[in-house]
Amino acid sequence: MQRYFETELLDVKNFELPKEIYKHAIVVMRAKVGDHFELVTADQKVHLMEVTAITKTAATAKEIEVFEQLTELPVETTIVCGLSKGDKAEFIVQKGTELGADHFVFFKGEYSVAKWDDKKQKKKLARLEKIALAAAEQSHRTTIPTVAYLSSLQELTLAADEKGLIAYEEAAKEGEKGALVTLLKEIKVAPKETKRPKLQAIFGPEGGLAFQEVTALEERGYIRAGLGPRIMRAETAPLYLLSSLSFALELR
Amino acid sequence: MQRYFETELLDVKNFELPKEIYKHAIVVMRAKVGDHFELVTADQKVHLMEVTAITKTAATAKEIEVFEQLTELPVETTIVCGLSKGDKAEFIVQKGTELGADHFVFFKGEYSVAKWDDKKQKKKLARLEKIALAAAEQSHRTTIPTVAYLSSLQELTLAADEKGLIAYEEAAKEGEKGALVTLLKEIKVAPKETKRPKLQAIFGPEGGLAFQEVTALEERGYIRAGLGPRIMRAETAPLYLLSSLSFALELR
Known part of the structure; x- marks a missing residue:
C-alpha cells in the first residue's frame, strides 16, 4: 500500500x-x-x-x-560518509533509508576528491532529503531520516549515550573482526531504556580515511571495526553495517 | 594494490x-x-x-x-533474482560480488516486467560477467562469480548438500524472523568439510514473487525467511542477505 x-x-x-x-x-x-x-x-x-x-x-x-508499526531499527543509527564522486551520496541515502538508518552526515574527508561549496551544499541536501522521504515511504518506515553536511570530521563528536565506530579498511586488513560483534552484544544486553541507544558509524570517501583522521576519532572515543575480509566500495560498506545491525538486533 | x-x-x-x-x-x-x-x-x-x-x-x-588469502565467504552462495527493470541486475552483480556472492542467477518471474530474449540474454550475461570480474578484482576476491539466466523458476533445484531460502516479503510482514538465524546457526555448527556448505537464496523481481512460485519452491525444500521489518527494493534485499552472512560467519 x-x-x-x-x-x-x-x-x-x-x-x-x-x-x-x-x-x-x-x-x-x-x-x-x-x-x-x-x-x-x-x-x-x-x-x-x-x-x-x-x-x-x-x-x-x-x-x-x-x-x-515497528519498522525502525532498535538502535538510532547515524551514517557518516566521506564525500565521494558522482551520485554515491544519493545511493547511500536511498539504500541506507531502506535499511533503517536514522541520520546521514556527509563530510569532506582528507582524501575526498568531491567537495560541496555553499551553493552546491544546499541543493545537494534538498535533493538528498527528497530521496530519503521517497525511500522512507517506499520501505514503510515511520520516520524520515535526516541529512546533514559537515565541512570537517573534527566537528564530529559522540553524545554521552552514543557509541562510535570507524569502518577502517586497514582494520579489516589486519584481520580485526571482533569490534562490531562486541558492540552489538553490548547494545543487545543494555537495559531497555525508553530512548533507543545511539550509534554513529563513520565511513571514508572513495580514497579511504587518512590515518590522522582515524587516530583523531579514536581519541574522541570512536573504535575501529573491520567489516569482513573483502574490500568494499565506499557506498557498499554502510549497507553492510546497516544490514548487520538488522540481522543482529531485529532477527532472532 | x-x-x-x-x-x-x-x-x-x-x-x-x-x-x-x-x-x-x-x-x-x-x-x-x-x-x-x-x-x-x-x-x-x-x-x-x-x-x-x-x-x-x-x-x-x-x-x-x-x-x-581468505576473502571468500565460508558458504558458497547463489543469489537468484527475478528480472527487474533498468540496470538493477548490474547493480546486484557489482555489489553482490563485493559482498561475497559466488553465483548469480536471473530468472523471468511471474511478475517480472523485464524479459531477456535469446539475443539480449547473451549480451546481458557477457556484460554482467565483465562487471563481476571487475568487482572481484576491486574487492580482492580470489574467485570470479558466475552469472546465469533461467527462463523459469521451475528449473531451479537444490543440490543434496544445499540449503534454499526464499526472501518473501509476506513472510517479513507476518513477522517471520527466525528462519535466517536458524539456517546460519546450522551452517555454523555443521562439521567442517573440505567443501564449503552451499546456500541458494531467491529474491523476487520488483513486483515480488507470486504465491504459487513460493509454494512450488517450498515443495522442493526451500524455506521462507523474513529479512527484517522494512520493505526493501528488489536490488537491496540480496545485499542484506550477503552482509548478514558475512556478519554471522566471518566476524566473531
Missing part, C-alpha cells in the same frame, strides 16, 4: 490531501474514491486512510484505522 | 601480461618497471608480481611472492 508522511492529521474525518500527496496519490497513482493509503504522522502512528472525495484540484480522505 | 585474474601463471620468472591486463595496468594505471600488482590464479593463490620490462605493446613481470 502507498504510504505518505504528514506531520499533522488535523481532521481524521475530513482530511484534505496536501498538494504533494494529491499529486502522487490521485494524479500519478490514479487513486479513486474508496481507495486506501497510509499516512504516517510525526508521532510515528500509521493511519489507514480512505479517499472520500476527489475534484480536479483537491481530494479528501478519512481515517479507517490507526496503528503502530 | 591492483589485482587481476589469470587462470594460469605459466612462467613465474617471465610472465607476459595478457592484452587485457597490459591495457589496464600499463596503459590505464601507468605502471612502471619495478611496480607491483597481484595476480590471482585458478587455484585461488595470490601472486605478488613486479613489472620487469615494458614495450609499446607488451610487458613482462616476475613473481615476488605467492600467498593464500
Whole structure:
C-alpha cells in the first residue's frame, strides 16, 4: 500500500490531501474514491486512510484505522560518509533509508576528491532529503531520516549515550573482526531504556580515511571495526553495517 | 594494490601480461618497471608480481611472492533474482560480488516486467560477467562469480548438500524472523568439510514473487525467511542477505 508522511492529521474525518500527496496519490497513482493509503504522522502512528472525495484540484480522505508499526531499527543509527564522486551520496541515502538508518552526515574527508561549496551544499541536501522521504515511504518506515553536511570530521563528536565506530579498511586488513560483534552484544544486553541507544558509524570517501583522521576519532572515543575480509566500495560498506545491525538486533 | 585474474601463471620468472591486463595496468594505471600488482590464479593463490620490462605493446613481470588469502565467504552462495527493470541486475552483480556472492542467477518471474530474449540474454550475461570480474578484482576476491539466466523458476533445484531460502516479503510482514538465524546457526555448527556448505537464496523481481512460485519452491525444500521489518527494493534485499552472512560467519 502507498504510504505518505504528514506531520499533522488535523481532521481524521475530513482530511484534505496536501498538494504533494494529491499529486502522487490521485494524479500519478490514479487513486479513486474508496481507495486506501497510509499516512504516517510525526508521532510515528500509521493511519489507514480512505479517499472520500476527489475534484480536479483537491481530494479528501478519512481515517479507517490507526496503528503502530515497528519498522525502525532498535538502535538510532547515524551514517557518516566521506564525500565521494558522482551520485554515491544519493545511493547511500536511498539504500541506507531502506535499511533503517536514522541520520546521514556527509563530510569532506582528507582524501575526498568531491567537495560541496555553499551553493552546491544546499541543493545537494534538498535533493538528498527528497530521496530519503521517497525511500522512507517506499520501505514503510515511520520516520524520515535526516541529512546533514559537515565541512570537517573534527566537528564530529559522540553524545554521552552514543557509541562510535570507524569502518577502517586497514582494520579489516589486519584481520580485526571482533569490534562490531562486541558492540552489538553490548547494545543487545543494555537495559531497555525508553530512548533507543545511539550509534554513529563513520565511513571514508572513495580514497579511504587518512590515518590522522582515524587516530583523531579514536581519541574522541570512536573504535575501529573491520567489516569482513573483502574490500568494499565506499557506498557498499554502510549497507553492510546497516544490514548487520538488522540481522543482529531485529532477527532472532 | 591492483589485482587481476589469470587462470594460469605459466612462467613465474617471465610472465607476459595478457592484452587485457597490459591495457589496464600499463596503459590505464601507468605502471612502471619495478611496480607491483597481484595476480590471482585458478587455484585461488595470490601472486605478488613486479613489472620487469615494458614495450609499446607488451610487458613482462616476475613473481615476488605467492600467498593464500581468505576473502571468500565460508558458504558458497547463489543469489537468484527475478528480472527487474533498468540496470538493477548490474547493480546486484557489482555489489553482490563485493559482498561475497559466488553465483548469480536471473530468472523471468511471474511478475517480472523485464524479459531477456535469446539475443539480449547473451549480451546481458557477457556484460554482467565483465562487471563481476571487475568487482572481484576491486574487492580482492580470489574467485570470479558466475552469472546465469533461467527462463523459469521451475528449473531451479537444490543440490543434496544445499540449503534454499526464499526472501518473501509476506513472510517479513507476518513477522517471520527466525528462519535466517536458524539456517546460519546450522551452517555454523555443521562439521567442517573440505567443501564449503552451499546456500541458494531467491529474491523476487520488483513486483515480488507470486504465491504459487513460493509454494512450488517450498515443495522442493526451500524455506521462507523474513529479512527484517522494512520493505526493501528488489536490488537491496540480496545485499542484506550477503552482509548478514558475512556478519554471522566471518566476524566473531
